[in-house]
Amino acid sequence: MLRLSPGASLEVFDGEGGRYRAVLAEDGALALSGREETSAPRAPIVLAQALIKGDKMELVVQKATELGASAIAPFSSERSVVQLTAARARERVVRWQRIAEAAARQCGRADVPTVHGVGTLSDILARGRSIGARSIVLWEREKSRRLAQAAAEADALLVAVGPEGGFSDAEIERARAAGACTASLGERILRSETAPIAALSVLLFLAGELG
Numbered sequence: 001m002l003r004l005s006p007g008a009s010l011e012v013f014d015g016e017g018g019r020y021r022a023v024l025a026e027d028g029a030l031a032l033s034g035r036e037e038t039s040a041p042r043a044p045i046v047l048a049q050a051l052i053k054g055d056k057m058e059l060v061v062q063k064a065t066e067l068g069a070s071a072i073a074p075f076s077s078e079r080s081v082v083q084l085t086a087a088r089a090r091e092r093v094v095r096w097q098r099i100a101e102a103a104a105r106q107c108g109r110a111d112v113p114t115v116h117g118v119g120t121l122s123d124i125l126a127r128g129r130s131i132g133a134r135s136i137v138l139w140e141r142e143k144s145r146r147l148a149q150a151a152a153e154a155d156a157l158l159v160a161v162g163p164e165g166g167f168s169d170a171e172i173e174r175a176r177a178a179g180a181c182t183a184s185l186g187e188r189i190l191r192s193e194t195a196p197i198a199a200l201s202v203l204l205f206l207a208g209e210l211g
Contacts, residue, residue, distance in 0.1 A: 043154065043156065044070040044071075044133070046131075046133060046156075046158040047064045047199075049075070049161050050076070050121075050161060050192070051082040051083075051084065051118065052080070052164060052192045052193060056193040057082075061103070062102075062103045063200075064100075066103055069113050073116040075120055076118060089118040096115045121160065121174070122174060122178065126178070128158035129178075129179065135157075135158045135160065136150045136180065136183050137172065137183070138182075138184065139162075139182040139184065140166060141184075142183055145181065146183060146185070148202060150181050159200075159203070161195050
């Protein structure tokens with residue numbers, strides 16, 4: 001365990017976008033400077049991730065936090081291998097939120113993305129509409145529209161990524177009926193834990209947050 005001596009300087013984050021300079025006092029208390037606001041993402045991005053196997057889901061939450069997702073919305077999909085009871089889903093969300101908090105601290109992020117409760121794809125798309133986000137569903141069979149085209153000039157985005165077996169045709173039809181558009185990441189079919197990382201990297205590069 002790392003032990004700091006009195007007088008050591010630290011940087012403290014409040015999880016809500018605030019950063020403080022701090023000095024460790026003799027009694028172990030922290031003497032904080034004034035709150036410094038950090039800049040919000042230029043284009044807030046909600047990652048909607050279908051449930052996938054435990055360690056893979058944790059990886060997605062961790063990397064989405066590091067890359068700058070503003071929120072993470074897990075959902076149950078028709079082809080999800082993982083199916084959770086209501087109680088188990090609540091437990092997982094608590095764990096994923098802790099992973100997001102730890103990842104934010106590790107990468108020096110002053111805010112922590114909210115991990116929403118597990119819903120359905122319809123629930124997630126309704127949440128996207130309620131915050132005025134453009135909803136994009138990544139679909140490997142979309143041939144005419146790439147992610148960068150679908151996301152162009154959007155003020156806020158919600159990007160939905162399917163499970164190991166992908167989205168069913170019925171889910172795609174319902175998503176389109178709900179106002180979402182489909183897009184692809186290119187010719188390669190990516191694993192369900194790779195696609196969200198690639199998608200966020202593309203979108204944050206386009207927004208000027210990466211690169």
